[in-house]
Amino acid sequence: MLRIACPHCGTRDEVEFRCGGDAHIERPGSEVSDAVWADYLFNHDNPKGVILERWCHVFGCGQWFNVARDTLTHEIHAVYRMGEPAPERYR
Amino acid sequence: MATIRPSTSYFTFGGGEPAYTSYAQRGGIPVVEENVAAVLELLPAFSSLRLMRQWAGITDITPDTMPIMGATPLRNLYMSGGWGTGGYKAIPAGGDTMAYTIANDAPHPLIKDFDLDRFERGALIDEGAASGVAH
Ligand SMILES: [Zn+2]
Numbered sequence: 001m002l003r004i005a006c007p008h009c010g011t012r013d014e015v016e017f018r019c020g021g022d023a024h025i026e027r028p029g030s031e032v033s034d035a036v037w038a039d040y041l042f043n044h045d046n047p048k049g050v051i052l053e054r055w056c057h058v059f060g061c062g063q064w065f066n067v068a069r070d071t072l073t074h075e076i077h078a079v080y081r082m083g084e085p086a087p088e089r090y091r
Numbered sequence: 092m093a094t095i096r097p098s099t100s101y102f103t104f105g106g107g108e109p110a111y112t113s114y115a116q117r118g119g120i121p122v123v124e125e126n127v128a129a130v131l132e133l134l135p136a137f138s139s140l141r142l143m144r145q146w147a148g149i150t151d152i153t154p155d156t157m158p159i160m161g162a163t164p165l166r167n168l169y170m171s172g173g174w175g176t177g178g179y180k181a182i183p184a185g186g187d188t189m190a191y192t193i194a195n196d197a198p199h200p201l202i203k204d205f206d207l208d209r210f211e212r213g214a215l216i217d218e219g220a221a222s223g224v225a226h
Contacts, residue, residue: 001120015121019111038211042154048114072114 005079006057007065020054023066024086048072052086101143104130108150108175118147150175155215160189161198161206169193170207 002014022044028036045051051071056064068078068090078087085091106126109119123145131138153159153173158181160171171189174182188199198206204216 013121014109014119034211034213038213042210046112051112053111069111071112074113074115 002069002074002076004055004067004076006060006063007079007081008061008063009057012057012060016057016059018056018058020056020064023052023054050077050090052090054082102137102140105146108152114149116147116149118145152176154210155217157216157218158185158205159207160185160202161192162196163207 002017003011004014004017005011006017025040025044028040032040048071050068053067053069054064055067056062064082066078066080066082066084066086067076068080068087069076077090080087104126106129107122109122113119123142127142151173152175156176158171158173158177161169163170169189169192171185174185178185184201188202191199192202204214209215
């Protein structure tokens, strides 16, 4: 069970949250090729180790924020707000 | 969905995965709870049974939960993956159709829609029910 510290509500169980996939990816403009668009939609990092993700506190405040999480140990290294850069060591 | 297989003195059941990327291979309490709840909804009398052990592994799941089968951009390299949601039911047909695809260097009609390029074409396969994923 992940215990995630929502920046607005405090630490709660993972069942209150939804993982929204990769953080810090940029949506390309509408004029790009199908290959670039598909790459944006479907091809993401799949690290065994620290991943930077967006999470939403769906059964709480409903707010999105960023999480640096280890996919092997499930350790949560950092939680930071939307718009904030990732902690330097995880970039 | 839970799959139940009777054995001599115990039942095996399972299904589902955490809704986030994980290589931990230890399962998650919320997933265990979800599975047990599904079994008890179907067979309430099982509430008196004890959980003997649990298994967890890594499942390879594609964006549309359907396998990817067929040719790749590299000549003579074929792909059959993403079976994490339905492999043990569908792989006999998957093996036959992949053998045909490799022998003829052309996709078998049954699997032509399962190609790697479907994501680029926006032709995802909407068959979540067939794969047995939670829905
Ligand atoms: Zn919150």
